[in-house]
Amino acid sequence: MQVLGRAASVGAFDKRGEESGHVKISLSGNTPEHIIRITRKIDTKNKSEWLLDVFTTRPIQLLEETQKAVGVPDLPVQHHQLIYRSKELKNLEVANLMRKRLPWLKYEMKEEELIEAQEQEKTMKKKMEIAKIWEDSKRPIDYRNEQVRAIMNKLP
Known part of the structure; x- marks a missing residue:
């Protein structure tokens, strides 16, 4: 991913051989005395740190504070609504995808x-073949047994 379309990493913005650098901006707050200072520190190892006033912050917090500083009262509310609607849209897309996937499942x-039925059929055919072989192999023995019984019955 390119940062600002100019470099592949924040560390590539170092042009003077320094190991680190920073960018600072100041915004007017709600009152003339209130000044918001945003700092981004970067280094050649691609480490990036955001500071709001002098405290380390995450980019989300930074965005929220910047929205407040702009002075449009509805901006944070609209932003939260946008996030909520985005999540709703994602859920609807997932539900739609699941509905499309159901026939395939x-x-x-x-x-x-x-x-599984074909495997069971093969197993049953093998069992039937084995049973037929067993019956065919028993037939001569059964025939001999019948002959022996018939002879035994004729004896006094």
């Missing part, structure tokens, strides 16, 4: 059932 489940 049903298809895949039926396909698995078919494969």
Whole structure:
């Protein structure tokens, strides 16, 4: 990702061989005495740190404070509404994707059932073949046993 379309990392903004640098801006606050100072420190190791006045902050907090400093009272409210609606939209997109995916899931489940049924059919065919072989191999023995019984029945 390029930062500001000019460099691949914040460390690349160092043009004088320094290991670190900073950028400071000052904004007017709610009163003439209130001044908001925003500082961004960067170094050649791509470490970036934001400061609001003298306290380390995250970019989200920095954005919120900047919105407050601009002086439009509805701006933070509109921003939070935008975030909320964005999350709602994401949820709707996920739900829509799931609705589209459902027929494929049903298809895949039926396909698995078919494969399982085919495997069971193969197993049953093998069992039937084994049973037939068993019955075929028993037939001569059963025939001999019947002959022996018939002879035994004829004996006095």
